[in-house]
Amino acid sequence: MLRPGGYWWLAPSCRHDVMACIPLVTASNGWFLQPLLQWSTAYGIPAAVGIIPSFADWSRTVKTTRSLFYWWVPDTTFLELQPESIVFPPFRASEWVLGNKRTSGSGTYIAKLTSPNLRQKSPRLRSFISKLSMDLNTVMDILQDVRTLPLSSLDAWQDPACSWITRHEHIWSKWIPVDTNCFLGFGVVDEHGTFLPSKTGAVSCDVCPPGTFSEELSDGQSRRCTPCPPGSSQSKASASHCDECKPGSVAATEGSVACTPCGVGLYQDAFGKAACVTCADDTTTLLKGASDKEECVCKSGFIESNRQCVPCGEGLTCPSGSTVKLLLDGESSGGSGEDRPQISQSYFSWPEEPLEIYKCPGPHCAGGTPGTCVGGRLGPTCDECPSGMYGTSDGCQSCGIPMMAVWTGGICGVLVLVFGTYYFANPRYMLKVSLAECAKIGFDMTLAFMQNLGVLNAVSVPWPEGLRSLFQFSALFILNLRSLGFNCAAGGDVQQYTATVLLFLGIALSWPCLGSLSQLPCIKRRGMAWDFHKTLGVTGSFLQVVFTTLCNVGLVPFMCFSHPNGRSSIAKYPNIFCGGPDHLTMQILAALILSMGLTHFAACSWAIKKAPAWSTTSRHRLTSVHFLIANFKPGAWWFGLIILLRGPLISLPTVVATDLPGVNLALMICVWLSYLSIQLLYLPWKAPLLNLVDGISTMLFLVLLAVSLHLEPVLPESILILEIIGLGVYYLSIGVILCVCVLSIFLMVLKRCSRSGARTGPRIVNLGQLPDPEEILETIEQIYFNLKAKKNVTELVNKMSTSLSVDDLHIVQKALNILPTDSWCAK
Numbered sequence: 001m002l003r004p005g006g007y008w009w010l011a012p013s014c015r016h017d018v019m020a021c022i023p024l025v026t027a028s029n030g031w032f033l034q035p036l037l038q039w040s041t042a043y044g045i046p047a048a049v050g051i052i053p054s055f056a057d058w059s060r061t062v063k064t065t066r067s068l069f070y071w072w073v074p075d076t077t078f079l080e081l082q083p084e085s086i087v088f089p090p091f092r093a094s095e096w097v098l099g100n101k102r103t104s105g106s107g108t109y110i111a112k113l114t115s116p117n118l119r120q121k122s123p124r125l126r127s128f129i130s131k132l133s134m135d136l137n138t139v140m141d142i143l144q145d146v147r148t149l150p151l152s153s154l155d156a157w158q159d160p161a162c163s164w165i166t167r168h169e170h171i172w173s174k175w176i177p178v179d180t181n182c183f184l185g186f187g188v189v190d191e192h193g194t195f196l197p198s199k200t201g202a203v204s205c206d207v208c209p210p211g212t213f214s215e216e217l218s219d220g221q222s223r224r225c226t227p228c229p230p231g232s233s234q235s236k237a238s239a240s241h242c243d244e245c246k247p248g249s250v251a252a253t254e255g256s257v258a259c260t261p262c263g264v265g266l267y268q269d270a271f272g273k274a275a276c277v278t279c280a281d282d283t284t285t286l287l288k289g290a291s292d293k294e295e296c297v298c299k300s301g302f303i304e305s306n307r308q309c310v311p312c313g314e315g316l317t318c319p320s321g322s323t324v325k326l327l328l329d330g331e332s333s334g335g336s337g338e339d340r341p342q343i344s345q346s347y348f349s350w351p352e353e354p355l356e357i358y359k360c361p362g363p364h365c366a367g368g369t370p371g372t373c374v375g376g377r378l379g380p381t382c383d384e385c386p387s388g389m390y391g392t393s394d395g396c397q398s399c400g401i402p403m404m405a406v407w408t409g410g411i412c413g414v415l416v417l418v419f420g421t422y423y424f425a426n427p428r429y430m431l432k433v434s435l436a437e438c439a440k441i442g443f444d445m446t447l448a449f450m451q452n453l454g455v456l457n458a459v460s461v462p463w464p465e466g467l468r469s470l471f472q473f474s475a476l477f478i479l480n481l482r483s484l485g486f487n488c489a490a491g492g493d494v495q496q497y498t499a500t501v502l503l504f505l506g507i508a509l510s511w512p513c514l515g516s517l518s519q520l521p522c523i524k525r526r527g528m529a530w531d532f533h534k535t536l537g538v539t540g541s542f543l544q545v546v547f548t549t550l551c552n553v554g555l556v557p558f559m560c561f562s563h564p565n566g567r568s569s570i571a572k573y574p575n576i577f578c579g580g581p582d583h584l585t586m587q588i589l590a591a592l593i594l595s596m597g598l599t600h601f602a603a604c605s606w607a608i609k610k611a612p613a614w615s616t617t618s619r620h621r622l623t624s625v626h627f628l629i630a631n632f633k634p635g636a637w638w639f640g641l642i643i644l645l646r647g648p649l650i651s652l653p654t655v656v657a658t659d660l661p662g663v664n665l666a667l668m669i670c671v672w673l674s675y676l677s678i679q680l681l682y683l684p685w686k687a688p689l690l691n692l693v694d695g696i697s698t699m700l701f702l703v704l705l706a707v708s709l710h711l712e713p714v715l716p717e718s719i720l721i722l723e724i725i726g727l728g729v730y731y732l733s734i735g736v737i738l739c740v741c742v743l744s745i746f747l748m749v750l751k752r753c754s755r756s757g758a759r760t761g762p763r764i765v766n767l768g769q770l771p772d773p774e775e776i777l778e779t780i781e782q783i784y785f786n787l788k789a790k791k792n793v794t795e796l797v798n799k800m801s802t803s804l805s806v807d808d809l810h811i812v813q814k815a816l817n818i819l820p821t822d823s824w825c826a827k
Helices: 028-044 057-065 093-098 123-131 135-145 158-168 324-333 400-424 435-457 465-478 485-488 492-519 532-545 548-559 580-618 620-622 639-656 663-682 687-709 714-751 771-787 791-802 808-821
Strands: 007-009 022-026 048-052 067-073 084-086 184-187 204-207 212-217 223-227 300-306 310-312 346-350 353-359 387-391 395-398 561-564 568-569
Touching: 022 184, 123 791, 135 158, 184 223, 204 212, 223 492, 300 324, 310 353, 324 353, 387 485, 400 492, 400 532, 435 465, 435 548, 435 639, 435 687, 465 548, 485 492, 492 532, 492 548, 492 580, 532 548, 532 580, 532 620, 548 580, 580 620, 580 639, 663 687, 663 714
Parallel strands: 022 048, 022 067
Antiparallel strands: 007 067, 007 084, 184 204, 212 223, 300 310, 346 353, 387 395, 561 568
């Protein structure tokens, strides 16, 4: 490059006597004083400075005077004088520091500012400029040629330059870059603009696109655009290298424009990698771009325990990144509930064993942090209250003296009721139902319905708040007395169950014991002895009324529901774990009460079988089973057994499928539908109104079961069993209908082939043997002749008004309405 500069020059007349030359400075270039002072100091001569007013005068003075002047080159002003430059020794900073100014100054550099990105914008121009080199003499020669031309000529500068180019092609041709010699940031391409791996077939250069870099060829004169290798990328064009992918990102293929962050579940902790590393089993990353193995955390549904990810399971909500520490810290760990692990509502765990999850049947487990119960509750299922307190919907309340007094008074009241029941009992059987008897039967139905609702309350269904309160009230009728402070009188769970069993046994045995005591001579002489059959009847009546509750209480220890941690608890007493010593004690007590219930059912079954015979031979014995047959028509005297059997059957599903509420409810529906079918077939109650009430209440209970089935959360185990039940009901329904059709066709064919049975029809169609029409006709004729002769008319009227049941009177009336319309009667 040509670097212009300023120097001291000697005029021709002063060339042989330098010391006699006068330094000249114009009035407009006072900046010459520094080099002037250097001259004076270097040679120890005085500095006589001549101040020339104008440049023209200064130029003329230089040409005619022995002078020393400062001149910038290249320039044509003094070329004709052919001045000679004064060359100082090279600059020495150390001498200048000491005051010796005999060496050259530090120099003056004149820079030309150009584009900062000229290499990329115009590499050929930059190459040309970088190679362009002309010495000062050559430039001065060209400028001398310019001075010979007239100043008015437009080509004053072009002609000398063109002349020099024409004469010196061997010099400037070396400055022009070769088309296929690519510079940094470029690569060789063919005529179609396709980048080539070598100069073979290359015609020019082009900018390397993103995803490539400019690589030098083996000849050292050109470059090619090479794709970035896997593990690196380049987002800019005209790049000289590719950038390695940082940890957390990779480039899987060559020619990548940018590195791709590792996806969720992947990480990369090294530079320049082509693939991410997969996190270990059951682990993932919270975000993309993980750059360390430590960023792999447990997946959603898993929690870190002892540096291992274990499944959370039922009752534990575990988002990604869950740890036992975060679970124990709870809200203090920060973040929302969705970002940290927590115990689900209706579940509980101890802080000492946070992953041992217990299921809570009640509403007192709030979830969240391990060890959290609401309402002051205690225990692994938040079901207990501290000693001296009992549980209510508002929390644990103090027992206090009033609660003890209430239970003491209640027990005394039960004893009085037991003693007085014998004297209020009326064991007579009446065909017609009185209003008092109808009211008593209605009360028994209400009590039975409430017991059934109490049994339904034992099913684990998420009832709405309103229904939950009603069911909790109904649970009192199956002796779930905890909300009434029963533990204040009985103590813990085992003591409460023991007290309940003893209460049943005590009440049931109190009448026989009192009856035995009444047979003492001192009491018997006063006429206060109890009748044996009546005593049995009163005892049986009590067991008949509470049989559903008795069976439910007896089956309670066998209703075990499972916890997520593998243990199981009694549904009614969730703090009692099945398989433990307390559970064994309760099972022994349950065996006692179930034995009493089984004995009662067996005795009732035997009595029902003997009742028809007793009605003619030993009517006093019917007093013992009055409770069993008194509410029903003579033709359905056995229906009391059906009601007895219904009690344990509606409690058994809870034993069989405690963990599967859907199956539990489906089995209950089957039991109630079977009962409804029998009830509608026989209409057993003595009063039609009672049949209607029983049918309506049963249907409403079925609706309640259907609603409960809808509220029950769907479990995979329930779906399989319900599918089996559904398929069984489907095929059974079709099978029963098809059997009836096939049987009817078979009977039709049989009737045509045989003359027998033509008058009465088969028994299977009529569900029994029909009476012989001839015998009926003889009876009607006998009644006709008696009425015609007016014999025993008064007795017959009295019998019809007092002895016939309502149902019998309706049958007689229907028969009298039908017979006169028949043709044989008219004839």
